[in-house]
Amino acid sequence: MSDTAAIDPAKASAALELLRAVDSAGPRAAVVGLTQMEGGWSRHTYAIDVEDPDREGLRRFIGRVRPEDSVLDTDLGQEFEIYRVLEGEPVPAPRVHGYEPSADTPFGGPYFLMERLPGDGLNVWRRPDRELLEADWAAGRGIAEDFVDGMAAIHAVAPEKLADVVVARDFRGTVGRWREIYEEVHLVADPVVEEAYAWILDNEPEPVEPRLVHGDYRIGNCLVGGGRMTGVLDWELASIGDPRFDLGYMALPYSSGRFVTAGSPLLGAVADRDWLDQRYEAATGRPVDRSVVDLYAALGALMLFSIMGTGLSLYAKGESSDIRSAWSRFVFPGLRADLAQLMGW
């Protein structure tokens, strides 16, 4: 909880107004904590604590804001609706409490509020968090099991429930989306990326039944607490498509904490690859074809080039002051190394 004297009154007032509008806060509720959290590239994230004597006392919320300089041109309202649909599904996700679509808000853009689930976000690029996950794998495996089961649960959601909420894309549509963004923003010619797009299209896999795809499924976008995974967050890249994308993106060394040095030896920093594949196959009844998963890993790397390229472009044009966008330039050598390996160079 933050010092109440440091709370931005305009943001606090806006948050309370939204909570009251959806009957999630009483008339005597007061914001007693409001701080911007570290995470969030395409969204800014706020921890908002509300003391409500007419309800359950202290309640903890998260504010998700789409800033003007977002690295993803995605709809915050869509993300809000996904959370609403997931409330009826066995996918661990927070309950949402209201959406403000106006761009002119004290938070600097549209925002919605959701409950703050127990647990913490992990950063697999930091050694202590990788060690926490390696300890889970060595003993207990509660996080590893929840992580795989969570993905299987996402892929089990009936796509028709989200037909009016998220876009459906086939393989070529997905490749085309990221290629289009890459071409829009790319500031230098990258021969590895160009070759990778050609390689991916040369190796188009046989289609499978479309499912809900998270699109950014990695342990860093989940909450972890008490040796379990408590929630899946960051749904702005969700679509109806090939569920093997989530498996591939997770298999990318980047998702295991690789930066300029190697990350965790565990897949996604969470589990042994054989074990993970077997558990996923058992949960879904669908076999895991590693060659297809690797293809999607390459597409995941290209997606990151596009997203981080957007951030770099905004930064270069002076439309973003987020230094992390500049920092992401140093992610690219590792992604090129991953692509070279995946393409068998």
Added chain:
Amino acid sequence: MFNALRTEQLIAGIGATARTAAGAAGPPDEYARGQLLSAYSVSRLLAAEVSAEAALLAWLRGELLDAVATAPEDPAAAAAVPRIEAATDGAEVGAALVDLLAELRARDTEERVRTSPRIARSSANAPELRTRIHAILREMAQRELAALAARPQGSGSSR
């Protein structure tokens, strides 16, 4: 090597982050602290990159010129030579390679369509020059990672 933001832009960004932090009232929140740590990380990585970039560019240029020299009759390779020789940074080398590989790729695709309706997975059927350039790019990425992982000397901090 194929960098989108120039060194001077990164240096200016580090300075802007420091200035923002200096002008902020009250203790930093998580976001502000993360910005400062990211600026620090950029400074370390940039120092490592600057230390290594001349040697890496010279290595890359030498490897590529050796590779294209094996195909003296190839007009695409011949066209790439002066561009690689004149390149002053990795981005210019990258631009030359994009054009060269696009030409080799198009030729490779024509050949594969002519000889087999089933496209092989992997670059096994790629022409020799294209395969060699792939190997150079793979090695380049590894060398760049190793360079970035090196700790800059004399930075005033051992951490």
